Amino acid sequence: MSSVASLVNLTKFYDLGSVVVKALRGVSLEIPEGDFIAIMGSSGSGKSTLLNLLGALDRPTEGQYILNGRDTSQMSDNELSIVRNSDIGFIFQSFNLITQYTVLENIEVPLLYRTGYPPISARDRNRCIDVANQVGLGDRLDHRPFQLSGGQQQRVAIARALINDPAIIMADEPTGNLDSKTEEEIIQILTDLNNEGRTIIMVTHENSVARRTKRQVFMKDGLIAGEGIFPG
Amino acid sequence: MSLSRFLRTLQLALKSVMLHKLRSGLTMLGIVFGVFSVIAMLAIGEGASSQAQKQVLELGATNIIVRSVKPPDETSSSSSGGGQSFVLRYGLTRKDLEVISETIPSVMGVVPVRELTQEVRHQQYTLNARVVGSTPEYLEMNHLGMEQGRFLTDHDLEEMANVVVLAHETARILFPFENPIGQPVQIASRAYRVIGVTQDRTASAAIGGSLSGQDYNKDVYMPLFTLQTRLNTGDLFIRRTQGSFSAVSVVYDQITLKVGDKNGLTDDRDLVIPTAEVVRETIRNLHGEGTNDFSVVVPLELLKQADQIRKIFNIVLGSIAAISLIVGGIGIMNIMLATVTERTREIGIRRALGARRRDIIQQFLTETIVLSGTGGLIGIMMGLLTPAAFVGIKWFVDAYVMDQTTGRSDLGRLFSDMEPQVAMWSLPVAFGVSVAIGVIFGTYPARAAARLDPIEALRHE
Numbered sequence: 001m002s003s004v005a006s007l008v009n010l011t012k013f014y015d016l017g018s019v020v021v022k023a024l025r026g027v028s029l030e031i032p033e034g035d036f037i038a039i040m041g042s043s044g045s046g047k048s049t050l051l052n053l054l055g056a057l058d059r060p061t062e063g064q065y066i067l068n069g070r071d072t073s074q075m076s077d078n079e080l081s082i083v084r085n086s087d088i089g090f091i092f093q094s095f096n097l098i099t100q101y102t103v104l105e106n107i108e109v110p111l112l113y114r115t116g117y118p119p120i121s122a123r124d125r126n127r128c129i130d131v132a133n134q135v136g137l138g139d140r141l142d143h144r145p146f147q148l149s150g151g152q153q154q155r156v157a158i159a160r161a162l163i164n165d166p167a168i169i170m171a172d173e174p175t176g177n178l179d180s181k182t183e184e185e186i187i188q189i190l191t192d193l194n195n196e197g198r199t200i201i202m203v204t205h206e207n208s209v210a211r212r213t214k215r216q217v218f219m220k221d222g223l224i225a226g227e228g229i230f231p232g
Numbered sequence: 233m234s235l236s237r238f239l240r241t242l243q244l245a246l247k248s249v250m251l252h253k254l255r256s257g258l259t260m261l262g263i264v265f266g267v268f269s270v271i272a273m274l275a276i277g278e279g280a281s282s283q284a285q286k287q288v289l290e291l292g293a294t295n296i297i298v299r300s301v302k303p304p305d306e307t308s309s310s311s312s313g314g315g316q317s318f319v320l321r322y323g324l325t326r327k328d329l330e331v332i333s334e335t336i337p338s339v340m341g342v343v344p345v346r347e348l349t350q351e352v353r354h355q356q357y358t359l360n361a362r363v364v365g366s367t368p369e370y371l372e373m374n375h376l377g378m379e380q381g382r383f384l385t386d387h388d389l390e391e392m393a394n395v396v397v398l399a400h401e402t403a404r405i406l407f408p409f410e411n412p413i414g415q416p417v418q419i420a421s422r423a424y425r426v427i428g429v430t431q432d433r434t435a436s437a438a439i440g441g442s443l444s445g446q447d448y449n450k451d452v453y454m455p456l457f458t459l460q461t462r463l464n465t466g467d468l469f470i471r472r473t474q475g476s477f478s479a480v481s482v483v484y485d486q487i488t489l490k491v492g493d494k495n496g497l498t499d500d501r502d503l504v505i506p507t508a509e510v511v512r513e514t515i516r517n518l519h520g521e522g523t524n525d526f527s528v529v530v531p532l533e534l535l536k537q538a539d540q541i542r543k544i545f546n547i548v549l550g551s552i553a554a555i556s557l558i559v560g561g562i563g564i565m566n567i568m569l570a571t572v573t574e575r576t577r578e579i580g581i582r583r584a585l586g587a588r589r590r591d592i593i594q595q596f597l598t599e600t601i602v603l604s605g606t607g608g609l610i611g612i613m614m615g616l617l618t619p620a621a622f623v624g625i626k627w628f629v630d631a632y633v634m635d636q637t638t639g640r641s642d643l644g645r646l647f648s649d650m651e652p653q654v655a656m657w658s659l660p661v662a663f664g665v666s667v668a669i670g671v672i673f674g675t676y677p678a679r680a681a682a683r684l685d686p687i688e689a690l691r692h693e
Binding site for chain 2: 109
């Protein structure tokens with residue numbers, strides 16, 4: 001299996017003037033295609049920083065992050081935007097839908113920013129509907145986020161993450177705001193997507209969720225402390 | 233930027249604007265009133281100037297008007313007989329008329345005028361009218377038309393015929409129920425036969441203070457020689473006021489000259505100002521140095537003055553209106569800055585999903601332009617209603633402000649005659665300016681939005 005993403009000795013320092021916070025102190029990781037990986041760790045362990053780097057929202061201080069064969073560590077803000085649009089699908093803990101948009105419009109947002117700004121075609125529209133059906137929202141296309149339950153909102157976010165067919169899906173505590181029954185539904189959708197061959201990186205601190213992934217990475221003090229099934 | 237993308241951005245902006253209708257409406261108000269005031273002020277300026285132009289053209293663009301002016305009291309005496317005489321002698325003389333018409337080649341025609349205010353009577357109807365003694369050319373020179381009957385003829389003039397032509401309003405007052413033609417009117421205890429009635433003519437207001445307003449509608453016209461012989465004792469006019477006599481000797485109150493090139497080689501208008509200069513010099517020589525008992529009014533000069541005044545007017549009014557536009561722009565900027573803060577999270581989401589900085593700039597800039605442009609359009613529509621609104625204002629002023637008993641001042645007349653004219657060029661300009669204001673005052677908030685760090689923005693509550 002080829003690597004979708006590989007991290008080579010990534011460091012991230014925040015210069016706060018009087019102190020330098022070393023959020024990541026050299027992280028190396030290979031993520032093969034079709035992987036389903038859980039990043040775990042207590043707060044302050046550097047997992048959020050790692051997530052921001054993996055999501056191409058930020059650049060590392062040192063080291064390389066090679067995504068889809070391209071090094072993002074030296075990219076400009078514009079190039080990072082393009083990478084986020086075409087290679088990464090985001091799922092957030094708090095859903096992060098645009099409140100004034102309908103379900104369909106929310107799913108379309110990544111299409112607005114495609115390279116070259118092609119118009120949204122009928123085919124694109126059909127694809128949005130297909131993706132919405134896939135996550136079980138086919139009958140809610142005209143609803144607004146406030147008319148939906150948390151689980152439904154997260155399904156919208158998943159559909160949105162899939163619309164540009166990204167290389168990696170980044171899920172940041174996707175079940176953090178959900179009850180256990182909905183949590184199970186969302187995890188099931190993610191598992192199904194992984195079974196279809198999608199690469200998923202998920203940040204979580206719930207063992208029940210982490211247990212459903214293929215492998216787990218534990219962060220501590222800005223370093224990877226260990227890998228493997230959490231012993232429970 | 234492709235059309236479809238532009239439309240999409242526009243659609244997005246419209247959606248955001250429509251989301252907060254009240255807020256957007258209030259934000260637009262500044263621009264709405266700014267644009268409205270620009271258009272309204274330009275319309276009023278345009279109206280005033282076209283009114284002035286119309287008056288000047290009525291006076292005749294190729295005419296020169298020479299008027300007798302009563303000199304100030306101390307220097308008033310070119311009085312005959314060294315101070316014993318109480319006759320005040322001034323103004324334009326027969327010699328002036330002769331010299332001007334004989335020696336200045338570009339003077340094509342002269343119309344002398346003598347005016348007196350007299351009581352005109354028919355049966356029980358009376359009117360204090362301006363009795364104008366002139367020649368047949370007076371009609372054409374003043375752009376008057378006949379409604380009924382005929383105007384004075386050379387024959388009337390030579391025969392010193394006892395005939396008069398009534399102006400529209402005069403005829404209406406003296407003959408409310410009858411046809412005036414052939415009827416007698418009484419002026420200073422003599423009777424004159426009415427031979428014609430002139431058409432209605434709107435009164436002209438004073439122009440730039442150099443020529444008083446003329447109300448042609450209350451005139452009575454009679455042959456010049458008739459007036460000079462019948463109503464005057466020679467040129468002398470004696471008026472009895474409160475027990476004392478004062479006598480004034482004036483031959484002509486006004487001489488109107490028509491300027492033209494006999495050979496038709498030069499444009500008549502180019503000759504007007506040099507001719508006026510020559511006329512001024514000629515009369516000054518005839519009257520002696522230092523006399524100021526006449527004035528030369530050149531309508532064409534007035535036209536140029538009016539044009540200059542209009543330009544100054546436009547600049548001043550435009551600046552005032554521009555200030556209100558700037559205030560409107562600041563209002564929009566303020567709201568957009570607040571909007572950016574309020575929508576920080578949305579900006580973060582868009583950035584995470586692949587929006588570039590310039591996409592964000594475009595989004596917020598378009599929103600600002602939609603706000604200011606819509607405001608501009610509404611302002612333009614309101615501006616188009618200015619003439620209608622002005623009618624209402626006029627009515628109000630007429631009903632409550634104007635003093636009916638003393639009649640109208642020149643200013644009041646200027647105001648009541650004015651028709652605001654919306655300057656068509658001001659509409660696209662106003663729209664362009666409001667869009668430009670959107671760009672100017674939208675850039676800073678849009679850049680502020682684009683500068684946000686996506687990670688921070690996503691965390692924003």
